Amino acid sequence: MIAEVGHYALVLALALALIQATLPIAGARLNDRLLMGIAEPVAVVQFLFVALAFAALTTLYVTSDFSVLNVYENSHSAKPLIYKITGVWGNHEGSMLLWVLILALFGALVALFGSNLPQTLRANVLGVQAWIASAFFLFILATSNPFARIARPPFEGRDLNPVLQDIGLAVHPPLLYLGYVGFSISFSFAVAALMEGRIDAAWARWVRPWTLAAWCFLTLGISMGSYWAYYELGWGGWWFWDPVENASLMPWLAGTALLHSAVVMEKRNALKVWTILLAILAFSLSLLGTFLVRSGVLTSVHTFASDPTRGVFILCILVFFIGGSLALYAWRASALKQGGLFAPISREGSLVLNNLLLTTACATVFVGTLYPLALESLTGDKISVGAPFFNATFGPLFLPLMIAMPFGPLLAWKRGDLYGAAQRLTAAFVVALFAMGVTVAITHGGPVLAPFLIGVAAFAMTGAFIDIVERIQLFRQPFGLSLRRLVGLPRSAIGTAIAHFGLGVCLLGIASEAYYGAERILSMKPGQSVEVRGYDLTFDNLIARPGPNYRELVAKFTVKSGGETLGILEPSKRTFTARNSATTEAALMTRGFSQIYLSLGDVGDDGSIAVRLYHKPLVLLIWLGTVVMVIGGVFSLSDRRLRVGAPRAARKPKLQPAE
Amino acid sequence: MTRKQRRLVLIGAGALVLAVAAALVLTALRDSIVFFNSPTDVVEKKVQAGSRIRLGGLVQPGTVVRKDVDATFDVTDGKNVVRVTYRGILPDLFREGQGVVAEGTLLDAASFRADTVLAKHDENYMPKEVADALKKQGHWKDDYGKKPGGAKQ
Numbered sequence: 001m002i003a004e005v006g007h008y009a010l011v012l013a014l015a016l017a018l019i020q021a022t023l024p025i026a027g028a029r030l031n032d033r034l035l036m037g038i039a040e041p042v043a044v045v046q047f048l049f050v051a052l053a054f055a056a057l058t059t060l061y062v063t064s065d066f067s068v069l070n071v072y073e074n075s076h077s078a079k080p081l082i083y084k085i086t087g088v089w090g091n092h093e094g095s096m097l098l099w100v101l102i103l104a105l106f107g108a109l110v111a112l113f114g115s116n117l118p119q120t121l122r123a124n125v126l127g128v129q130a131w132i133a134s135a136f137f138l139f140i141l142a143t144s145n146p147f148a149r150i151a152r153p154p155f156e157g158r159d160l161n162p163v164l165q166d167i168g169l170a171v172h173p174p175l176l177y178l179g180y181v182g183f184s185i186s187f188s189f190a191v192a193a194l195m196e197g198r199i200d201a202a203w204a205r206w207v208r209p210w211t212l213a214a215w216c217f218l219t220l221g222i223s224m225g226s227y228w229a230y231y232e233l234g235w236g237g238w239w240f241w242d243p244v245e246n247a248s249l250m251p252w253l254a255g256t257a258l259l260h261s262a263v264v265m266e267k268r269n270a271l272k273v274w275t276i277l278l279a280i281l282a283f284s285l286s287l288l289g290t291f292l293v294r295s296g297v298l299t300s301v302h303t304f305a306s307d308p309t310r311g312v313f314i315l316c317i318l319v320f321f322i323g324g325s326l327a328l329y330a331w332r333a334s335a336l337k338q339g340g341l342f343a344p345i346s347r348e349g350s351l352v353l354n355n356l357l358l359t360t361a362c363a364t365v366f367v368g369t370l371y372p373l374a375l376e377s378l379t380g381d382k383i384s385v386g387a388p389f390f391n392a393t394f395g396p397l398f399l400p401l402m403i404a405m406p407f408g409p410l411l412a413w414k415r416g417d418l419y420g421a422a423q424r425l426t427a428a429f430v431v432a433l434f435a436m437g438v439t440v441a442i443t444h445g446g447p448v449l450a451p452f453l454i455g456v457a458a459f460a461m462t463g464a465f466i467d468i469v470e471r472i473q474l475f476r477q478p479f480g481l482s483l484r485r486l487v488g489l490p491r492s493a494i495g496t497a498i499a500h501f502g503l504g505v506c507l508l509g510i511a512s513e514a515y516y517g518a519e520r521i522l523s524m525k526p527g528q529s530v531e532v533r534g535y536d537l538t539f540d541n542l543i544a545r546p547g548p549n550y551r552e553l554v555a556k557f558t559v560k561s562g563g564e565t566l567g568i569l570e571p572s573k574r575t576f577t578a579r580n581s582a583t584t585e586a587a588l589m590t591r592g593f594s595q596i597y598l599s600l601g602d603v604g605d606d607g608s609i610a611v612r613l614y615h616k617p618l619v620l621l622i623w624l625g626t627v628v629m630v631i632g633g634v635f636s637l638s639d640r641r642l643r644v645g646a647p648r649a650a651r652k653p654k655l656q657p658a659e
Numbered sequence: 660m661t662r663k664q665r666r667l668v669l670i671g672a673g674a675l676v677l678a679v680a681a682a683l684v685l686t687a688l689r690d691s692i693v694f695f696n697s698p699t700d701v702v703e704k705k706v707q708a709g710s711r712i713r714l715g716g717l718v719q720p721g722t723v724v725r726k727d728v729d730a731t732f733d734v735t736d737g738k739n740v741v742r743v744t745y746r747g748i749l750p751d752l753f754r755e756g757q758g759v760v761a762e763g764t765l766l767d768a769a770s771f772r773a774d775t776v777l778a779k780h781d782e783n784y785m786p787k788e789v790a791d792a793l794k795k796q797g798h799w800k801d802d803y804g805k806k807p808g809g810a811k812q
Binding site: 392584 | 694713746752
């Protein structure tokens with residue numbers, strides 16, 4: 001019964017999406033207020049129906065109703081409750097349902113908080129949003145119905161893929177989808193602007209908070225996914241340049257570029273046509289990511305077994321939306337008026353440079369990800385493009401970006417003074433040189449690139465706050481006065497500084513992990529010890545322990561440093577009975593920002609065990625840096641300027657007399 | 660600066676960055692891509708010793724020898740066999756008779772030193788390259804490709 005209710009709710013949501021996709025747009029054409037007014041209530045009700053369907057599937061999972069195929073294939077009655085819930089999106093059908101749930105959520109948010117948008121724009125935006133929703137509802141209902149029943153229900157489910165039974169998975173996909181799908185709003189705004197043939201600074205002001213919010217979620221989502229891969233896959237790496245990781249990085253790069261170009265558009269009314277293109281690209285790359293992951297063309301831990309019809313269907317959706325929006329762009333973009341002039345050395349110029357480097361970096365990732373697919377379908381040669389390719393292309397493009405980053409906020413709009421900016425960055429240069437010196441001194445030699453990268457990271461981190469320090473006249477005025485000035489600064493300026501600082505922190509972690517890590521692979525017997533970077537690890541014993549839906553073999557290691565016991569590490573190997581498959585659970589010990597990482601290999605006949613041990617200096621900074629970036633984004637999002645003009649604050653105008 | 664000059668500077672900068680990126684991509688594509696080969700490809704295509712490749716096939720049952728953290732095993736596609744040596748920890752899903760992809764250096768036509776070993780991601784999934792290579796040699800069995808829904812009624 002519950003499954004049928006969920007299925008029916010999805011069909012109703014599709015019907016509503018079709019209405020929302022046509023009538024409001026027609027209304028905007030005919031200037032009919034009544035037709036346009038349909039959009040908002042329909043968008044909200046459509047969301048409620050999808051939410052009902054999602055709740056139905058979740059209920060089926062929680063109650064372990066194995067008469068539903070999807071639940072049978074991905075759940076088990078002995079699975080802990082949390083993984084029964086997260087298992088809902090740990091499979092193809094369920095994750096697509098989560099995708100449309102978030103899509104409908106964003107549509108409903110625009111409907112609820114967009115009352116300060118011009119009515120035609122709002123009707124068109126919601127119309128475009130409903131086109132996307134209709135396509136994906138059709139996709140789910142035609143090829144990936146999560147509510148399909150089994151005629152003779154089995155007693156027990158087949159359990160969820162063990163590597164997905166982890167708390168990291170509980171948060172990673174929803175965050176990632178909030179980011180991916182969040183770009184659909186900027187896309188809808190861009191297409192709506194093209195349909196109306198009108199775009200102005202106010203448009204950028206409406207789009208920016210949505211883009212920023214989506215960017216924050218995507219950043220967190222990618223970061224969570226990376227941390228999950230780091231501790232769950234047991235390989236000690238945090239980024240593998242796996243096609244699926246690249247699929248999430250590409251929209252992030254395009255979205256980051258969009259975030260910056262929208263600033264130029266909002267402040268200076270320039271780069272309009274480019275901003276529209278970026279908005280289209282960011283969501284197109286999200287769709288491409290969905291295609292790559294969901295069609296099964298790639299082999300990855302993220303791809304669930306799928307049949308070819310799905311791939312073709314998603315490919316059709318992809319071609320329709322990307323092709324359609326780009327055709328519309330080619331046709332209508334010339335109608336948009338060009339604005340504001342600026343010198344090459346200026347704030348605008350620096351943001352153009354930012355966009356140039358980000359989009360080019362994005363293009364190299366695109367080539368590296370799709371080239372193997374293209375080559376295989378053209379010549380049949382199978383190749384793999386791995387980390388060496390991306391390090392050689394992405395790195396040289398991203399490094400200049402990091403060096404240029406502190407200059408941007410120090411240049412004036414229209415015409416800037418590069419020499420002046422460099423002078424103001426003297427402190428940052430000094431700190432960078434100092435950081436390089438310290439690195440060389442404590443590490444004695446090693447690769448030349450490593451101290452340089454750490455210097456760049458220090459430069460970016462210090463440089464990020466120069467503008468703020470100067471504006472609040474820190475150390476030149478009494479501290480209290482500086483603090484008052486800080487409170488008075490626009491939140492977006494503080495947000496920028498924090499986010500740029502976060503990127504520097506991230507680079508520091510990456511450089512230190514990549515160049516100064518230590519690795520040991522060896523076979524150990526109980527009682528043996530191994531030393532890494534001044535830590536002594538003693539293998540005490542091996543014990544068997546039962547879990548809820550698995551058995552595990554736990555190795556106990558005592559960690560000592562200079563005779564003092566720091567703690568116990570318990571890496572384990574788990575065998576999941578339902579699928580007869582195994583996972584390795586790495587054990588981590590955090591010391592400051594560094595970690596000791598211990599993971600197990602095979603157990604030998606003589607009781608010895610293969611061990612992989614890493615010392616990863618400052619590795620936590622990689623993820624902390626991204627969190628700092630998100631904090632910067634949230635700060636920026638709370639800026640008064642965005643709140644006043646933004647859809648988010650739409651409740652406020654209700655206090656004013658009606659227009 | 661006139662409007663035209665400014666535009667030229669912008670376009671010039673764009674072209675420069677794009678040219679640098681294109682050069683980087685082309686050199687990297689020449690130097691750092693790795694071709695996938697089955698044991699039969701290694702023999703038939705006469706892959707040069709010392710080249711870096713991905714080798715895929717099935718782990719021949721009964722050939723896996725482990726000593727501490729060193730392992731040797733045979734990878735086969737039913738027609739030819741390549742002996743693989745590997746130092747490190749084999750993945751959880753590495754099993755005899757199952758699909759495997761190893762990346763490393765070809766020593767000669769019958770031996771290979773792997774630095775990375777990837778096994779299929781779950782019980783029901785075979786790396787696509789391995790599946791294709793096996794199909795080519797006529798050793799594909801239907802149960803390899805069984806999807807989780809295979810038990811569907």
